[in-house]
Every structure is written in C-alpha cells, then in structure tokens.
Amino acid sequence: MNLTLYVWRQKNADDKGRMEKYPAKNISSHMSFLEMLDVVNEDLIEQGVEPIAFDHDCREGICGMCSLVVNGRPHGPEKATTICQLHMRHFSDGDVIYIEPWRAKAFPVIKDLVVDRSAIDRIMAAGGFVSINTGGVPDANAIPISKTDADTAMDAAACIGCGACVAACKNASGMLFVAAKVSQFAHLPQGKVEASQRVRAMIDQMDIEGFGNCTNFQECEAACPKEISIKFIAKMNREYLKSSMAPTKG
Amino acid sequence: MDTMQVSTMCHHRPVTAYKTSIGMKLLMGITGFIFIGFVTGHMIGNLQVFLGAEKLNAYAHTLQSLGALLWVIRLSLLTFFAVHIFFAIKLYFQNRASRPVKYVKEVNVESTFSSRIMIWSGLAMFSFVVYHLMHFTLIITNPEYAVLKENLDVYSMMIVGFSNYWISAVYMVAMIFLALHVNHAVFSVFQTFGLTNAKWIPLLRRIGNIYALIILAGYLSMPVGVLLNIITLH
Numbered sequence: 001m002n003l004t005l006y007v008w009r010q011k012n013a014d015d016k017g018r019m020e021k022y023p024a025k026n027i028s029s030h031m032s033f034l035e036m037l038d039v040v041n042e043d044l045i046e047q048g049v050e051p052i053a054f055d056h057d058c059r060e061g062i063c064g065m066c067s068l069v070v071n072g073r074p075h076g077p078e079k080a081t082t083i084c085q086l087h088m089r090h091f092s093d094g095d096v097i098y099i100e101p102w103r104a105k106a107f108p109v110i111k112d113l114v115v116d117r118s119a120i121d122r123i124m125a126a127g128g129f130v131s132i133n134t135g136g137v138p139d140a141n142a143i144p145i146s147k148t149d150a151d152t153a154m155d156a157a158a159c160i161g162c163g164a165c166v167a168a169c170k171n172a173s174g175m176l177f178v179a180a181k182v183s184q185f186a187h188l189p190q191g192k193v194e195a196s197q198r199v200r201a202m203i204d205q206m207d208i209e210g211f212g213n214c215t216n217f218q219e220c221e222a223a224c225p226k227e228i229s230i231k232f233i234a235k236m237n238r239e240y241l242k243s244s245m246a247p248t249k250g
Numbered sequence: 251m252d253t254m255q256v257s258t259m260c261h262h263r264p265v266t267a268y269k270t271s272i273g274m275k276l277l278m279g280i281t282g283f284i285f286i287g288f289v290t291g292h293m294i295g296n297l298q299v300f301l302g303a304e305k306l307n308a309y310a311h312t313l314q315s316l317g318a319l320l321w322v323i324r325l326s327l328l329t330f331f332a333v334h335i336f337f338a339i340k341l342y343f344q345n346r347a348s349r350p351v352k353y354v355k356e357v358n359v360e361s362t363f364s365s366r367i368m369i370w371s372g373l374a375m376f377s378f379v380v381y382h383l384m385h386f387t388l389i390i391t392n393p394e395y396a397v398l399k400e401n402l403d404v405y406s407m408m409i410v411g412f413s414n415y416w417i418s419a420v421y422m423v424a425m426i427f428l429a430l431h432v433n434h435a436v437f438s439v440f441q442t443f444g445l446t447n448a449k450w451i452p453l454l455r456r457i458g459n460i461y462a463l464i465i466l467a468g469y470l471s472m473p474v475g476v477l478l479n480i481i482t483l484h
Binding site (some may be wrong): 006007017019022069071072073098099102103104105107109170171172173175179200203204206207210211212213214215216218219221222223229230231233234235236237238239240244 | 265267270271272273274275276321341344345347348349350351352354355356358360361365366368434437438441442443444445446448451456476478
C-alpha cells in the first residue's frame, strides 16, 4: 500500500519544529508501524535527507520505549497495543497519517519524535521502590497475600512507563502512571510499610516535573497499551487522603 | 537527574497538601460537592412554586427567619464559591502550561463533552450567579421588584421575572450550562475522593447523566411553567 505521512521534524530541543510531508511507498500490510518508518527512513537516507528519529527498543510491546502519537492517538488507534505492535493491516491504501511526539512540558522533545522521559525516572527515584532489600523469592505461604490483592498489584505493575497516559491527557497529567506505581506497592505487604511516605513523595515529584492535574477525562485509560484502569487513580487519591490525615512521620 | 530536584521518601518534607495537585483537586471536589447539595436544595425549595403562592412564600419566610444563621450560610457559600473558582482558574492555567506545544491532530476518545468544557460551563455559572443575585436578591437589575421583595412575595417575583422572555431565556441557557457542569461533577467528586472502583466508574458516570437531567428538568420547569401559564399570578 501507499501512504502519505505528516511527520513532526525538529532538529533539537531549541528548534521550533514543523510537520513535514513524506510518501510511504510499497508498504506491506504485515509490517509493524515502526518497520514502515524504517522503510521510509531508508528512502530518506538514499535521498540524502536526515532520517526521522523515533524511540524504540524491544519492538515486542513490553519495554515502553516506543512513543508515537498517530492521528492524534498515543500508540495509534488499536486498543491495548503499543505502536511497535501495531500492524499496517489496520491502515488502508491512500491513508494520510499524522505522526507526532508525546506532547508535554515534562517531556521536552530531544529530536523529531524522541522525547526526554527522565521525569518518569525521577518520580520513580522519589518513591517507586521498597527501601530495604527484601531478599529472594519467599516461600509461597510465608507471606500470605490475598488473590485479589495479588491480582490488583499485578494489574498495576503491568505499567511499562511509556508515558502514553501523559500524551493522551488533555492536561498532560502523569496521574495514571504515578497511580499505577503507588498502587502496585500499596497492595503488597512489602510496599505497604512505606505507602504513606511514598504517595506524598511521588506526587510532590510529579508536581515539580510540571505535569498537569487530573480532571477525570479518562483519556489516559483509553490510550494505555497495558489497559491500566483509572480505578488506580482513585486508589492513589485514597492513599493520599490517608497519608495527609495521618500524623507526620520522618 | 543532577539538574532537577528529586524528593526521595527518606529525606522528604511533604509539601502542604493544598499546594499539591491532588490537594487542590480535593478542595475542588469538596466545595463542588457542597454546591451539588446546594443546587439540589435550591431546586426542591423553589419547585414549591407549583404548590401555590402560600407554600413558596412560607418557605421564603422560613429561610428569612433563620436570621444570623442565614448569613452564616450565605457567607460560607460565598467562601466556598470563591475557593472553587480560585482553584479552578489556577488549575486551568497549570494544565494549559503543561502542554506548551499543542497537537496538530487532536482527537477525543473517552472524554465527554461536559468534561472538556468544565472551565467554560463554570465561568458561565459564575456570570449567571452574579446576574441572579443582582436580579432576585439585591434587586439591582429590576428595581420594580422592590415592593414584592419587601413583602417576601417570592411567588410573584418569580412569575413577574419569568414572564419576561429575555430573562427566561437567560435562566434557561444558564441551566443548560449547570446541567453540563453537574454531569461531569458527580463522577468527578467520587473519583477525586477515591470512592470509586472498576464497577462504580461507569455507574457513577450514568448517575451523573441522570442527575444532570433531573437538575435540568427541575429548574427548566419553572420558567417554562410561567411561560406556558401553568403557574400564574392569580
């Protein structure tokens, strides 16, 4: 199939950036979206044009590196699919496709479609961990955890930290990401000990980074390739309320 | 990592709650919840217009006889109103600043129309409340109501007011904005306070829709009742 692409090109963080039009010729419907971009880039290199820079790593939908907004939707139109796992069969010949980077003050563009997501790492560094070494895997019956808690923690832990929630949010809020991390720990005994300090520390860091505020649009949930539910945002709000009502510790 | 401030759990001095994003949202939620209550009570009280002049005017007398308490309620409501608006505007500008470069292609997937226009329906409500107070409470826009107001003849004031097409139109448009605002507010309050789960999120959205329709129908029934001569002066 043949497609027309409008791609965001930006030399560096200081460049203003603009949309450029490129044809994508002879694209196989079996290709992934990123493979389609690889083909376009080979064409561009042959023409002596700087290839389009985009983030990617595993191309298996598990690493959280790929980050393209396709036709206004982070990771494209398919539900529960990262852009690397989106196949060209979901498009038809002659389609016009807009490709843009994650748009957020907290995610400044480095080049073209590549953004700096270290804000997410700093939120993790603020509280997304358990302070003591919990050792190896304990015996299954050593620390009883209810099935519900184990499942809920696992659902939250499915977050790959790609930042699509931020890209999808009308306010560029990072709440779904932070909520997933806060909930993942708060549901397990090892994480519960520091739950109160953690939620405060991570939210404070989230605010410092310049993410927007949650207005309950629910766009994040729709864009999340791991289908993290906004019920975790409610969970984080509960954790935060509990923490701010508790006597201050440390 | 080295250029940015990182607040870790161990050396963390918590930021005062109301200065954080969730703290501000909680303030929006609690004041908003009070207004959902107020809007409901105000509607039920005024719907007594359908029971006749005596009932509605007796209700007005009861409210007036609260004396000092009435002023406590009024001043509290004004304070909550100010807090709600102050943080709404602050959050609006913060949110705008969080995305300095807009998308070329912008789409809406899950977000509802009412959720996207909260700031505008809110500002419409603010303008309406200013007009509403000047109209019926302070008697600035229609000084001819002064005699009715002195006798606490709320019934006649409402009918005289809504007999004017322009005034009725303003009230009806304002109530559409109110319903849109309430539509998103109901779900939002519960979500912000963490009182939701996977099962209740879609349910609360539906409850919000129904609640907004009840508010809309209740408030619209008054000007419509007057315009259709269902409620008359005599």
